[in-house]
Amino acid sequence: DSGVTQTPKHLITATGQRVTLRCSPRSGDLSVYWYQQSLDQGLQFLIQYYNGEERAKGNILERFSAQQFPDLHSELNLSSLELGDSALYFCASSVGSGGGTGELFFGEGSRLTVL
């Protein structure tokens, strides 16, 4: 058990809909990372937050947004869903400050299926 909790584990929805994925980081970790993993594109970095502020942005679509709340949990919002958004979405956390090494602790992922 990594200590990172993601909900829901599975989600099936239709094209055009909007979903929210939730992540609770490991106790004490300030950084949260979101990744998308699909068969054709592999593991793609989406976005990183540190203590509530956006710190790095990767290949995140404009239809996607994220935020990190004061209690450090994070949500990834996916809107106007398309078939190609079907993927595993991982959240990871790390200490996030200069004292850490960047070691990431991953949740078990949220599997999104868009029909």
Place this chain on the structure above:
Amino acid sequence: AQSVTQLGSHVSVSEGALVLLRCNYSSSVPPYLFWYVQYPNQGLQLLLKYTTGATLVKGINGFEAEFKKSETSFHLTKPSAHMSDAAEYFCAVSVPGGYQKVTFGTGTKLQVIP
């Protein structure tokens, strides 16, 4: 900026044979290096990491990796492959300080043939 290159998206070995997964990195400062493993339908978990000190790092399940600065490499090895080693392996790099941006390689799927 940092980057990671994993050579070979798929590697097949026979059970009992040597496992060698290649990783080369690029970093402007001494990096931290990681190998993660992902079993089917699971999240990534840390296999081993190099931060400072001894350049030969031992991890879980009999894996080890050696940091070679002169070659900018961090290859993962295991003397004898087991069927349970079949998984996808990711090399990653981060740099000390800052907000710890972590860069992953594209992954190598290891197949173990009985």
